[in-house]
Amino acid sequence: MPQDSNQLQIAAPGAPVLEKVGLGAILLAYAVLLGAAYLFAYWRTMGFDIFPYLSVQNYVTAPLNRISVLVAAPALFTVIVFGRTATPENNRYLRDISLYLIVLYSVGFAIQQFQAVSRYIQHDFHFDNEFNVLVLAAVLFAGSLVLSFRVYRMPSSVHMKLAALVLVQAAMATAAGYSDGKAIYNGAAQAFLLENTEICKAGGVRDWVYLGKYGDQTFFLNTIDKRICIAGGKDFRLISRKLREGL
Structure with a gap:
């Protein structure tokens, strides 16, 4: 029977995941993830659960004061676009771009994590499980390194390259959120x-x-x-x- 043109077209099982979900939905989910990581770490230093007060827009706009976060979406967009046209040459470019970006964000993570740990050590008072935020950032970063090693050593899908990039950015957002929150809680001059x-x-x-x-x-x-x-x-x-x- 002919299919109604008004009905939703369902992608075949073998179709790329990016085609099924849509680029806009992927970027929105990605932005929400980074925003949630930043806000969780920021408000953990206050001992306050901010999530019941948030809307989707808040997740997206909360960490935008960070230049490193502002350039994250274009970086991910570049990787996705290259991944949609999978040729041997594009795969090679995609791997190189992914690894360069991961190195860039790894440096950013190291700086933010150093500041976060320093601010944790400098002050005696901490809320329950506050240290776990620093551990979470380190675990996310370690996961990105494992995936990055796999991307470098052997052929891998665009999804693995994206996962490595998203993990290192989430690690940096978590460390930055904790660092910013701890500074404000303890009397930062820029407040x-x-x-x-x-x-x-x-x-x-x-x-x-x-x-x-x-x-x-x-x-x-x-x-x-x-x-x-x-x-x-x-x-x-x-x-x-x-x-x-x-x-």
């Missing part, structure tokens, strides 16, 4: 402070550090007792901590 403090506490004299805005909720951290203030739908004014304290 922003809430000017109209009555939003969090009427008559309060303590400073509140801006942590982020997710949907209609804005989050601040008290600089003294480390309480978290959730201000919903309120106008707020921020001032640079460097400017306020003359740093």
